[in-house]
Amino acid sequence: MTSRNFVALRTIWIKECTRFMRIWIQTLLPPAITMSLYFVIFGNLIGSRIGDMGGFSYMEFIVPGLIMMSVITNAYSNVSSSFYSAKFQRNVEEMLVAPVPNWVIIAGFVGGGVARALLIGFIVTLVSLLFVDIHIHSLAIILLTLVLTATLFSTAGLINAIYANSFDDISIIPTFVLTPLTYLGGVFYSLTLLPEFWQWVSKANPIVYMVNGFRYGFLGVSDINLYVSMALLVGFNLILLTLAYSLINRGVGIRS
């Protein structure tokens, strides 16, 4: 990487991080509050009546899923809202006019989304420690799944923003696609509880693989083969990053 590109990448990344830190009440606080409520209601109140799941207490079982849920939603919304705002206010033109390669623009925005997602993941983990002792099976798997998932959904948010023509357009996917897939992605239950047909249907949901890969990092158990989870995560990342690069190269949504 040339030093010019490195300076440009660092500039975009710092700008993105400054943005979500500046509005921390909108970006960092809500996940902490929401997840605290999940832990109190689902973990403590209802969870105590559910009993064990997969050989662990219900609270221990849902912690990885809840962290992953926060990571997914924050990675997506950070990049979709930031990039669309840059389009809306036209300050994306600052980057398009400058000699910034398209891959640097993508890396800067996605890097910002990943930074926010990791910070949120850390905050939610801290919150969860107030309710349960966390068991860590493999820190490497945890971090790898976290970074790959954050990158994937940051890139998905970028693609959404590239196509978006209004602020409504960046809320449709999270509301009607992301939320249902996340709730049905095995955050709150083990797939083994489902009838065989619905287990099979659930395996078409990509979030199942992320939640289970992440859960394996904590608990050492998963409904899905770990290698399949990782391979799919890498595969989805490559597909979406290639798509994002192609869209920005062609100027879709940003050049006339």
Next chain:
Amino acid sequence: MYALDINGLTKTYKGGTQALQGINLQVKQGDFFALLGPNGAGKSTTIGIISSLVNKTAGDVKIFEYSLASQMEDAKSCIGLVPQEFNFNQFETLWQIMLNQAGYYGVPRNVAKPRAEKYLKQLDLWEKRNSAARTLSGGMKRRLMIARALMHEPRMLILDEPTAGVDIEIRRSMWTFLKEINQQGITIILTTHYLEEAEMLCRNIAIIDKGQIVKNTSMKSLLATLNLETFVLDLSKNISSLTLSGFESRLIDGHTLEVDVPKEVGLNSVFEQLTTQDIQVLSMRNKSNRLEELFVRLVESGRQPEKGNNKHD
């Protein structure tokens, strides 16, 4: 060397609108160049293509001999753009906007900071450096866009209607600043609706209409083609009728006279005839901006490209 060398540039938008019909345009290094044209003529499309915000359909653009197609990063580094619309993040401070701009061009922070201070001070924005851009007045926002465009010290500055909506005092201070940086060697390309601005600042001019260059010449030779000027005279006494031999004239009211004066005749004869009739002239002014007359004439007279279209006169 040409700062800008455009050949056969064509743009057809989705839907079939042909915004540019194969224009050729050359701007010399160090020039102060005006690109004029009515709304929808193709000015902003041309600037959009030069600054990579619009994809061209065909043609070739070179910036200081760097091809915008094959040497894009080098070509882009030479350009500073001051767009028509405010396009900075309204929630960032002026300081952040300036440093970010430098960063996009690969200027390291230790170089960017003194440079940002220099340009914010030169454009009277230093006191506002920690304010969010949205809190600035319209004139300040325009100056911020000029300061921002200079952060990577470009060799060519493109200004798309830079003084639109600013008061005359700020406009004049911006003119002074632009003249200074042009004298320092920065090539400037300007589009404006204030034709007085183009006349005052620019050495060369191209007029574009319906996606074609209808005139491309020096400001001096363009103005020299005017052979008639209209003067408005304020008269000392109230008159009801007046005839001036050899001149077209009109009484606007009892004290105000408009006279069309051919260049080769001059004003002496007008004054002689008025003196003979015991009428004193209290004051006198040009009726309209001279360039404006030419512009309207060029654009309205048939709207056909001249013979030798796209060539320097």
